[in-house]
Amino acid sequence: MGTLLSVENLSTYFKTEKGISKAVENVSFHVNEGEMLGLIGESGCGKTTVAQSILRLIEYPGKVVSGSVYLAGREILKASEAEMRKLRWKEISVIPQSAMNALNPIYTIGDQIIEAILLHEDVTKKEALKRTKELLEMVGIDGDRWKSYPHEFSGGMKQRVAIAMALACKPKLIISDESTTGLDVLTQAQIIALLKDLQKKMNLSVILISHDLPMVTAICDRIAIMYAGKIVEWASTEQLLKEANHPYSKALLNATPDLNNLDHEVTSIPGMVPSLVNPPLGCRFQSRCSLALERCSQESPKLMEIKPRHFSACFLGGGNNG
Ligand SMILES: Nc1ncnc2c1ncn2[C@@H]1O[C@H](COP(=O)(O)OP(=O)(O)OP(=O)(O)O)[C@@H](O)[C@H]1O
Ligand code: SF4
Ligand SMILES: [Mg+2]
Incomplete structure (x- = not known):
């Protein structure tokens, strides 16, 4: 190690x-x-x-x-x-104290994770969406909910999304x-x-x-x-x-x-x-x-x-x- x-x-x-x-x-x-x-x-x-x-x-x-x-x-x-x-x-990535600091209320959670991936990695939008769904599943959220907005989630689920975001570029x-x-x-x-x-x-x-x-x-x-x-x-x-x-x-x-x-x-x-x-x-x-x-x-x-x-x-x- x-x-x-x-x-x-x-x-x-x-x-x-x-x-x-x-x-x-x-x-x-x-x-x-x-x-x-x-x-x-x-x-x-x-x-x-x-x-x-x-x-x-x-x-x-x-x-x-x-x-x-x-x-x-x-x-x-x-x-x-x-x-x-x-x-x-x-x-290195950060899971912030408040998920609201990580999530923008006016975009779907999926769009936000996809954007983070596209900004940092050379992948297509289709590949980024596939990874976003996988990330959501990994943190216990149905992958199809990538189209939801932050306000549609509870506090705990928003924190799960913030974890998915922190993992988006495989730090x-x-x-x-x-x-x-x-x-x-x-x-x-x-x-x-x-x-x-x-x-x-x-x-x-x-x-x-x-x-x-x-x-x-x-x-x-x-x-x-x-x-x-x-x-x-x-x-x-x-x-x-x-x-x-x-x-x-x-x-x-x-x-x-x-x-x-x-x-x-x-x-x-x-x-x-x-x-x-x-x-x-x-x-x-x-x-x-x-x-x-x-x-x-x-x-x-x-x-x-x-x-x-x-x-x-x-x-x-x-x-x-x-
Ligand atoms: N922007 C700032 N301006 C002046 N002093 C600061 C600033 N940010 C932190 N400090 C000082 O740095 C010290 C450490 O603060 P820090 O926030 O790192 O502590 P912490 O252990 O994270 O506390 P908490 O458990 O409350 O989050 C404190 O004395 C604080 O007053
Ligand atoms: S004040 Fe207490 S903690 Fe600090 S060096 Fe002395 S014995 Fe140790
Ligand atoms: Mg602190």
Whole structure:
């Protein structure tokens, strides 16, 4: 299983009235072929900014200030805008938060998928229609409904159409950024099950951005946990559930009900994510960490490999003692 996407020391800042917001700082991780990576963390921790940096969609007042993003070995932060336009559908595509962002209410869903295919691939309209019908069937919608308009579908079905659209040009990597938010719990579960099924069948790589830790632990192969613009822990789901290392990861797990263990006491995390304009010197989690040492307010812990393929950024984690 080779590496498909590799993000190295990525930093993205925003200019704000209060100063420079260091929204993403020195973020490194990778996604293997056919792997589903969960990117998780509280609101404002930088998950969407990471996704948009990978897609090169950060606009003023934001800027990717340093780092590299390699897709199948190619540095995409250096690609031209024209190359990026091709790459965005054919190599990486996005399932947006709201299907309404993906679908235009005045065209049939079929015409929209066909247009996306024709724009990016050298195929006839007849071939594009055939693929559109196949895509709809794949996401559980009758292929003949390609002539329907978005308003003729329920919210869950529109989200299925958005998934079909994301798959239209056979990308290798899909980024799903909170793509089931706003749907009822049952529909969310169905959409996520569909995504997992397609990922396995098509050997896709997926970055699943979510607040929903139980869902992410149920379906992702590996998980990267972000806190205040940094990745604080990155491990296989199994390893994280068995031996979470970072105090923030442990706090997130403790803050989540465990349906397999009803004795598990849910404890919310006190305090708030610090402002990313002039973030605290040292560990960004220090104000909420009950284990903080003096060193934690002076030095920033690095993300270190504490066990094979298990990374954590904490002075107590075993990797930052040197
Ligand atoms: N256009 C912008 N201008 C200024 N700051 C921004 C902008 N977009 C994002 N930020 C800042 O970047 C930081 C990270 O935001 P981001 O949206 O990436 O977080 P997130 O983890 O996706 O949060 P959520 O879970 O709420 O979607 C926040 O501090 C936010 O204020
Ligand atoms: S480095 Fe210090 S403050 Fe940060 S998580 Fe570890 S112990 Fe807590
Ligand atoms: Mg977000």
